[in-house]
Amino acid sequence: MSLIKCSECGKDVSDLAKSCPNCGAPIFKYVSSAESNFTEDHPSYSVEDGKNNTVVMRKKHSTLSIVAFALSFLGYFSVIGLIVAIVDLVKKNVTKKHGFSIAAIVISIIVLFMISLSSEDSTNSKTGNEKAATEVSREIESNVVENESPSDSSAEEVTYNTEPVMDENLGKKETDIDENEDIPQISKEDFIASCQEIPYKTLARNPEDYIGQPIVLTVKITQILQGGWLDDGQYYRVYTNDEYDIWMGDEYFMYDTRIDDGMKILQDDIIKVYAEFAGVETVTRALTNTNEEVPAFKAMYIELVSE
Known part of the structure; x- marks a missing residue:
């Protein structure tokens, strides 16, 4: 830490201070143009003050990067966060920090991938259970017909439109019931x-x-x-x-x-x-x-x- 003069009141002020504790004026650190650094990963940026000196200003996180980072955790809203982060990086504003945008892109991709896996597993499970339940139901109906007494005149007759069932062992389609046959239920x-x-x-x-x-x-x-x-x-x-x-x-x-x-x-x-x-x-x-x-x-x- 070193001391510099306040441009307004002339008091000695720490070069780490943002404003003068005596008069409240903002504090600027003057360095030569050769010492200035305009690279994106440097924590400050430089501007000319019109007196052959360079004013070193501290970078702040861009607003877009902060918004993108917050949205990246919010489920489907992470898509918006991903888009905002990309827009922030494309703008290439060297006066702002963009680390949050890079983090938002990574987090958004991970969140969307996890949502995709979860939705696929839920759909496959539901389809499999429905198919199994349908096949078992047909088997039960067939067993009930075989055990039913022929003298039961109150039995209701219903025609079933059967669908081909995929045999997992043979890999061929087969139909257990004649499509033109009326099955009493x-x-x-x-x-x-x-x-x-x-x-x-x-x-x-x-x-x-x-x-x-x-x-x-x-x-x-x-x-x-x-x-x-x-x-x-x-x-x-x-x-x-x-x-x-x-x-x-x-x-x-x-x-x-x-x-x-x-x-x-x-x-x-x-x-x-x-x-x-x-x-x-x-x-x-x-x-x-x-x-x-x-x-x-x-x-x-x-x-x-x-x-």
């Missing part, structure tokens, strides 16, 4: 009579043992989910009633696969559901961005309990 009354109440922890602990099992439960619709760009389906997050009479008990993921019921399901509806257990569904928590497995079922028949 178990009646509504018989299906409802076969449904059982199965404890939540039993289903969550051993989901593979209960796939296709007819179950009955009463739940409240807490969230309606749309499928997305490539999926026009509609799905539901539902909760059971807890011991305190609050509908925030056990969480399930519901597919709406009703055949002869067009009643629209609304949020906060309380319904009694007769369904087939469909294994587990992987859901992504928005706040923590973590994945969690939730028991899922396919609703076959629904009774509205309360709106």
